[in-house]
Amino acid sequence: MDKDGIPAQAPTWKSYIEPLAWLGLAVVGLTMSAEFDAPNKIFALGPAFWPQVILVGMIIAAVVLGISIYVSGGKPTEDSADAAQFETSDAESIRFSPRLAAIFILPLIYVYAMHKLGFYLVTPFFLPVYMYMLGVRRWKTLLLVTVGLYATLVLLFVKLIFTPLPQGAGYFHTLNGQLMGLIQ
Amino acid sequence: MEDFWNGTALLFTNPYGVAIFAGGLISGLVFGAIPGLNVLTLAAVLLPFTAWMPAEYAIMLYGVIYVSGVYGGAITAILFNIPGSVENAPTAFDGYPMTQKGQAGKAIGYAVTCSAIGGTLSAILMMIATEPIADFAISTFGPIEIFALIFFGLTVVAGVGTSWLSKGWLSLLLGLLIGSIGGDPVTGVPRFSFGSLYLLGGISFIPLILGLFAVSEVFIQGQKIATGAYQAPKLSVEFPSLREFWSMKVAVARSTVIGWCCGLLPGIGATLAAFVSYSEAVRWSRHPERFGTGEPEGVVAPETANNAATGAAMIPLLALGLPGGALTAMMIGVFNVHDMDVGPLIMVEARDLVWVLFASMFWASLAILLLGYVESKSIVHMLRIPFSILAPVILIFSTIGAYALRGNIIDVYTMFGAGVAGFVLRRSAYSVPAIVMGVILGQLGENSFAQAMTMLNYSFLGFFENWISGVFIGVGLLTVAWSIGRRAIYFIHRTQKFD
Numbered sequence: 001m002d003k004d005g006i007p008a009q010a011p012t013w014k015s016y017i018e019p020l021a022w023l024g025l026a027v028v029g030l031t032m033s034a035e036f037d038a039p040n041k042i043f044a045l046g047p048a049f050w051p052q053v054i055l056v057g058m059i060i061a062a063v064v065l066g067i068s069i070y071v072s073g074g075k076p077t078e079d080s081a082d083a084a085q086f087e088t089s090d091a092e093s094i095r096f097s098p099r100l101a102a103i104f105i106l107p108l109i110y111v112y113a114m115h116k117l118g119f120y121l122v123t124p125f126f127l128p129v130y131m132y133m134l135g136v137r138r139w140k141t142l143l144l145v146t147v148g149l150y151a152t153l154v155l156l157f158v159k160l161i162f163t164p165l166p167q168g169a170g171y172f173h174t175l176n177g178q179l180m181g182l183i184q
Numbered sequence: 185m186e187d188f189w190n191g192t193a194l195l196f197t198n199p200y201g202v203a204i205f206a207g208g209l210i211s212g213l214v215f216g217a218i219p220g221l222n223v224l225t226l227a228a229v230l231l232p233f234t235a236w237m238p239a240e241y242a243i244m245l246y247g248v249i250y251v252s253g254v255y256g257g258a259i260t261a262i263l264f265n266i267p268g269s270v271e272n273a274p275t276a277f278d279g280y281p282m283t284q285k286g287q288a289g290k291a292i293g294y295a296v297t298c299s300a301i302g303g304t305l306s307a308i309l310m311m312i313a314t315e316p317i318a319d320f321a322i323s324t325f326g327p328i329e330i331f332a333l334i335f336f337g338l339t340v341v342a343g344v345g346t347s348w349l350s351k352g353w354l355s356l357l358l359g360l361l362i363g364s365i366g367g368d369p370v371t372g373v374p375r376f377s378f379g380s381l382y383l384l385g386g387i388s389f390i391p392l393i394l395g396l397f398a399v400s401e402v403f404i405q406g407q408k409i410a411t412g413a414y415q416a417p418k419l420s421v422e423f424p425s426l427r428e429f430w431s432m433k434v435a436v437a438r439s440t441v442i443g444w445c446c447g448l449l450p451g452i453g454a455t456l457a458a459f460v461s462y463s464e465a466v467r468w469s470r471h472p473e474r475f476g477t478g479e480p481e482g483v484v485a486p487e488t489a490n491n492a493a494t495g496a497a498m499i500p501l502l503a504l505g506l507p508g509g510a511l512t513a514m515m516i517g518v519f520n521v522h523d524m525d526v527g528p529l530i531m532v533e534a535r536d537l538v539w540v541l542f543a544s545m546f547w548a549s550l551a552i553l554l555l556g557y558v559e560s561k562s563i564v565h566m567l568r569i570p571f572s573i574l575a576p577v578i579l580i581f582s583t584i585g586a587y588a589l590r591g592n593i594i595d596v597y598t599m600f601g602a603g604v605a606g607f608v609l610r611r612s613a614y615s616v617p618a619i620v621m622g623v624i625l626g627q628l629g630e631n632s633f634a635q636a637m638t639m640l641n642y643s644f645l646g647f648f649e650n651w652i653s654g655v656f657i658g659v660g661l662l663t664v665a666w667s668i669g670r671r672a673i674y675f676i677h678r679t680q681k682f683d
Contacts, residue, residue: 029376042371042638044642051376054357055357061353061357068348103410107600114596134406134576149577
């Protein structure tokens with residue numbers, strides 16, 4: 001885009017994926033909402049009215065987004081430098097790397113493992129591994145932060161305010177319970 | 185005035201009272217600031233112990249933690265994009281971008297000062313006008329007016345944090361749609377629940393907010409670290425100058441009034457206050473496009489309003505026995521533990537006690553100013569901690585915060601799902617603030633809408649028969665027309681240039 005805000009190039013078909021996705025979501029939502037309505041005496045407009053108004057609004061906004069993309073070439077509708085600062089640039093494309101994948105996947109593995117093995121067993125492993133993935137390489141830092149933070153968490157949530165945290169399933173549930181008993 | 189000084193004397197003439205005041209202030213700040221440790225947890229833990237305290241100290245303790253807890257949540261919202269509680273979420277919209285610009289000291293300075301001003305003014309108003317205002321507010325503001333107020337607030341949200349109007353609206357509508365998941369508030373008919381018991385109860389605010397703000401931030405910064413594009417935020421302890429504060433006088437006054445009025449409404453007080461106040465700051469600003477990018481008024485407005493709501497929330501509580509939220513409901517418990525009932529007779533039967541509460545909230549608001557300045561100078565240095573160390577800490581505290589709420593692991597999955605969605609949406613220039621405001625105000629709004637329509641016999645024009653709702657709806661519609669018209673003119677102008 002040049003200084004006058006004139007589009008430098010025409011939008012490609014990929015530019016229209018977003019409005020089409022919104023349209024798809026709204027149409028699916030509207031179809032589903034048809035099943036909500038059951039005549040009732042309490043509220044004559046019915047339970048589908050509120051979501052249907054939202055979904056119709058979504059269809060209108062998606063169409064407007066499509067038109068905006070067509071007119072502006074996929075650039076914002078106001079040349080606001082300030083607002084653009086908040087948005088992470090589309091131009092900054094995500095280059096795949098194993099490290100990047102780990103940054104996204106590790107927290108999900110952590111939650112799953114926490115669910116199965118319990119918070120107290122999994123957290124001391126997650127902490128150093130995630131820090132390592134984010135670039136901390138000094139083993140002393142990894143060790144000190146892990147031990148210090150884990151001790152603080154246990155003291156605060158187990159000893160002081162008795163916050164219930166996931167204890168895992170099966171054998172691990174018993175093991176975490178025993179661990180907590182020891183701490184308390 | 186005599187009542188006020190008597191209440192103050194009861195608080196501070198005994199070292200025990202001073203210790204409880206200071207303890208309540210500091211613990212409220214800490215519990216308010218850390219996700220998973222909200223002031224409700226603190227209040228619930230303390231409730232049984234109040235039975236062994238003299239009544240005046242027990243009630244004072246709750247007043248102090250209420251005030252300091254509301255401020256405490258702003259610190260993590262500003263420094264790490266983790267709102268301590270729902271009413272601090274709008275503070276993160278501009279507070280965190282200010283931190284990224286190297287203005288963390290300024291953002292915290294605004295938050296401290298405005299929290300103190302909002303809380304103090306609110307306490308003064310509470311002392312002057314508890315009885316008459318309670319009668320007026322309760323008789324005037326019903327579901328019709330509340331829905332109109334929420335509609336009014338929503339109409340400016342779409343412009344926050346994005347330069348695409350249509351993407352702003354889509355963000356807001358997505359938030360409203362998420363808010364409609366679960367049982368319909370009137371009939372309980374399941375909507376978009378896919379047969380899941382979890383979804384039937386609706387999506388909880390806390391995991392959603394933690395995901396959209398904290399987790400998505402970890403992913404965004406993590407991606408930057410992985411690609412070598414990460415830049416640590418500049419550290420600054422520079423506080424706003426007196427001139428800068430003075431330039432916020434209108435915003436502070438407006439937010440105090442909004443916070444105060446919203447605080448009077450039982451059940452939705454501080455949260456509605458913060459969100460509506462933020463919306464109004466955007467509406468009245470000469471540069472609405474700057475909101476969401478680190479605009480100081482975006483910190484001033486919600487922080488003034490959510491603290492102003494604290495004093496106002498005491499009015500329906502004390503005068504009518506109507507709690508404004510979970511913490512004020514616990515206050516009823518404290519009164520009951522000491523064989524007293526809140527309600528119209530409380531001002532006669534336990535006048536001294538009520539004035540102890542008023543005085544404690546007033547002094548707590550002023551103490552926030554002092555403590556906030558001292559504490560803020562040191563707390564900003566937390567930004568020196570490398571993000572690679574902070575990231576897992578943020579994830580773990582967010583996980584605890586999401587899980588501890590209901591003890592449900594699905595809340596944690598929801599939080600991470602919201603985190604991934606937040607990452608994708610933020611990269612595509614959608615507005616996370618608009619989504620959050622849509623979810624929160626949408627749930628409040630649908631309840632009020634259903635009640636209002638029943639009262640109005642399903643006539644939409646009925647909103648204009650009442651001057652309060654008529655003004656709110658009318659100005660809201662004009663705002664939408666104005667923003668669409670402005671963009672349409674801009675489009676036509678650009679298209680002509682292109683031709």
